[in-house]
Amino acid sequence: MATSFPVLCTRGSYYDVGYSVGSTFQSRIQTYIQKSFLLQDTLLPFYDSREGRDFVEAMLSMTEKNFPKYVDEVRGTAQGAGLPFETLFVNDLLMEIYFGYNQKTPQLTREDLGCSTVYINRPDVKVIGHNEDGEDIAKTFGYVVDATITGDDGVEEKFTSLCYPGGLPGVSIGYNHHGMAFSVNSLAGPTVGNTAPSDFVLRAVLRASSIDEVKDIVSNAGFGLSSGFNINVGSIVDTSTQWSVEVAPSVSESKVSIKEIHESDDPEESTYFHMNEFRHMGIEVETAARSRARFERAMSLPVPTCTRDVRNILGDIDNKTFPIFRTVRPTDEYATVCTGMFDLLDKRFDIYLDNPSKDTGPLLTFNMQCGA
Template structure:
């Protein structure tokens, strides 16, 4: 498709059913967006599929798929539903969820040529409890995303965490499971994700996309930690999770969890959690700040360092408007916080989200929030009990 520019449009689907039925409805309703994204995704077409067609790449794919089928069969059915609803090959969607696991394990590549990532600010101040997030991705993701608001009820507990009911709203990249961007569930968990890029990734482990999909079922902080540790298997790659629980008793607490790939000969993700109590804030981008993990070299680290430097130069944020201003920042032209400097930029900020934990709202901007009004303000609807 010709360059249509940044659209002020984020479609949403409300769906209820089994995992397969919800996935099918997503695929059927967003088939055009999903097909177009699969055609234009450079990592998928230039790297993942060519490697999948080799003996070594297919081995990595098969052992990772077997792992996820064993531990999270319901999410495989959900993804199969999306593939069948959109009438696209399942293997292409699963390769997207494996991300750089295939290239890193087959080629042992030390660099990272996909410097996508995100910036997150958590403000925990009197009268202001805000989680703000820029959703940054490769340029072809622009206009190829949507909201999924789903209610899933299973006949019996499913997967390794024995989940029977899930209800959530998530911003999703085309063809991707919910959970890897900005999200909330009906238990009051609000969270956003920052991609982290460890040098060593693992096949035959749980890809981060499936761990964050499972996180949508968490009822409390203890369950969230259990899901992230993935004890008995462990993560194949890593990410940072910024979260809070709206129904938690006592003071507001924000958490940043750095999750790293399971170490060799272990079956548990590496995990380090920082908590912000009242009066404290959290900044996080796309670099490990606490876990000692060798990272992939390249632009993702340079960009993350630059954005963190921009945040640290700002006055301490205490209000929602402070967060909006910081997430709109263009002062570093090479590595701005809001990334949309030119038509040839290969990474763009596709959306900005502001969760207001006191008002229980989620504001989404489809353009720089300093210059526009939110495209939509969604209420955060929680379970009654």
């Protein structure tokens, strides 16, 4: 098991930051690409087909119009990592290809979705805890990027984000210099073609300074969204409310539902869980058994009232088939890569690489400061 998770602090243009990430983590990215069964068994073979090539080129054309700066960032990462741009761009189309457009691998189902989130919003405890689930090798080859992206008029973006090797920041756990904290859960649902890739929309969310700006970004008016997701949002500036943002794909403009978790002394009212199902948008889709099992187990445990309770829930392994804290097993190809804990009152972000219910403490701790 990996015992380290490197952090890169970098500053420059979008391309420069991407290049710095690619060149610094070249070995990690190349090894991950070679070993990832998602890429080697599904994404890249799909791209090698005529249908896949046409799809990726259409998505690239759309994304260059919608998010040209983030395409530059991917180009920089690919150049720095010594890999074809198309390889990393395809990696950023995971949700679209994996669940929507690759019909040659019928064994792939919505059961493969991952991530679990626990909220507490009490007067004295304001926590968002998140299990980041993915390929187990991401635990070995992942990294954190602390980036300041500069433009002609000064700072354009400043954020800290957990990253999958070669992938865009923003698709997992992170925060920005506006004091906004984010984590992401994949959502099963219909997939829409010829619209913006979800990873690029999530990358854009890292620049948000308020929940209103989050809503505006994910709505993506004029372009829409191709695959749905849930963003768990908190703020060290306005700690009175936390937000669960569900986004469903649609052409021209995404569908958005925001659930507010208000501060309360009532443990039931101050607690919320989100896994991989639409909870408040009213969309009925095929339920993933893994997600349902994690949700039901979390709901069966004592209502959490402190940070330790959240860690215990996210580290729970009572269900031997579909545990909340996931490890590779005959019933599951995926694992919990790490656990992120946002303490909004202490303005602190902790990353646990091991099971968070243990007393080993976080591997990494970041101080969340506005403007810093």
